[in-house]
Amino acid sequence: MSNAVEIPFATTLLVRDTCLCLHAQRAARALARLFDEALRPVGLTNGQFSLMMSLNRPEPPPMGPVAKLLAMDQTTLTAALKPLQRKGWVDITTNPRDRRGRLLSLTAEGKAVLAAAVPIWESTHKALEDALPDGNGHRLRQDLLALA
Template identity: 35%
Template sequence: MEETMATAETTVDRCNNLTLRKAARYLGATYDKALAPVGLRATQFSILQKLSVHGEMTIGGLADMIAMDRTTMATNLKPLAREGLVTIEASAADRRARIVTLTPDGLSRVKAGMPMWQAAQDRFEERFGADEAARLRTSLTAVLDTGFQPWAE
């Protein structure tokens, strides 16, 4: 029994998924707290920021860009649409596709949140190290190229 528990503990300590999720929750809560004064969570800010840079996009395209499944993206967009920060309309080219557009209020919210996001970013890089943070982003981006297809149908 003791050996089984030791093996289980070693397995948990080596679990890439658990370690990544723990770090993501920790860092996500840090950015959520930083963005709270503008009424956004970190995921919402990321969605609005991507739209501010790339313009209107399909829900599926936005989900792919953020590495999220389409259903979860649609769920995340609902409160943003209710607040008038984005619009979601059927595509003229393909009525099945939904187009997401950032509204002027959404752009204002991104601009208001940017200094708060930057402060959290700077604080993390100060404590973790700017070079180490850059290597971390490179490593985590490489994870997306491992060939897994988590949302493939």
């Protein structure tokens, strides 16, 4: 004899229609696909573009602040850096102030790839914002930042 609890289908519909997490995940996947496709000609994914852009600083940043900015742990960041390092786009060096730490920087080739990607990102981003109600993403960005 089964004592399984039955969840009403109406609850499924309620979650489908109102769950902020579900809607954020769906939007994130759609945006990821859009930017992955747009950035493919320069050999980047949207995640790699964001990671490389986070390294575009006057001084090479340590791993901790980059991981925090990208909302990932350092193990995940290390894994994400490996293909960029293999392509010769990112350098990982020992921090001279703390030999246990690592500093991250773009190579000249990495900067060139990123420079080629920026106009693609700009045009894709503009088209996306133009498609939003009122033609800008300011409110959406504010709402997302409030949740982050």
